[in-house]
Amino acid sequence: MSKVVVQSIGVSLDGFAAGPDQSLEHPLGTTGPELMEWFFPTRTFQAMHGGVGGETGIDDGFAAENMSGKGAWILGRNMFGPIRGPWSDDEWKGWWGDEPPYSVPTFILTHYPREPVVMEGGTTFYFVTDGVESALEQAREAAGDKDIRIGGGPSTIRQYLQAGLVDEMHLALRPVLLGQGEPLFAGLDLRQLGYQVDRMVPGERAVHMFVKRN
DSSP states (O other): OOOEEEEEEEEETTSEEEOSSOOSSOTTOSSGGGGGTTTTTBHHHHHHTTOOOOBOSHHHHHHHHHHSSEEEEEEEHHHHOSOOSSOOOSOOOOTTTTSOSOOSEEEEEOSSOOOOEEOGGGOEEEEEOSOHHHHHHHHHHHHTTSEEEEEEOHHHHHHHHHTTOOOEEEEEEESOOOSSSEESSTTOOTTTTTEEEEEEEEOSSOEEEEEEEO
């Protein structure tokens, strides 16, 4: 049966899942790349960007697993791009160039309508203006019996957690302190929402924490 999953979300020791001052030059925030330094050296990341080599091991195993087997993705608008307000034109098509890494229907949460954008490699971006549950309903229809991944950012993940719609969550806990940024769990009582830690696996550059809903 299809599951709704959050995977490979880098989180600092003080609870931030994005750095401050996100912009075109700093899509993860000024210190945000520190959260993903477990992912960048992996063979999976290198292959995604047309490179060769890269590290294998525990971190790479989770990176490869988490990028495969999805039937649909859901992203917040910040994960699609830095543009705010109405779409001024159709030029911006995401951070990833002509061939994004998703390769499946990908639903973008936004307040402003826009026609679907068909990209190379199987990704089509659909823009959803009527909320998280509508996006999930459309993603379920697109995904069939495959899993749906909530790709972020933190605000989008919080909304799906608050609604009890996430079945499983994989966090890559990084040994860094950001001090400021966007917290992942602000305002949430995960225990009361029915979530519990299922297991933990130490990797090369992160501790991989797995959370499930009862």
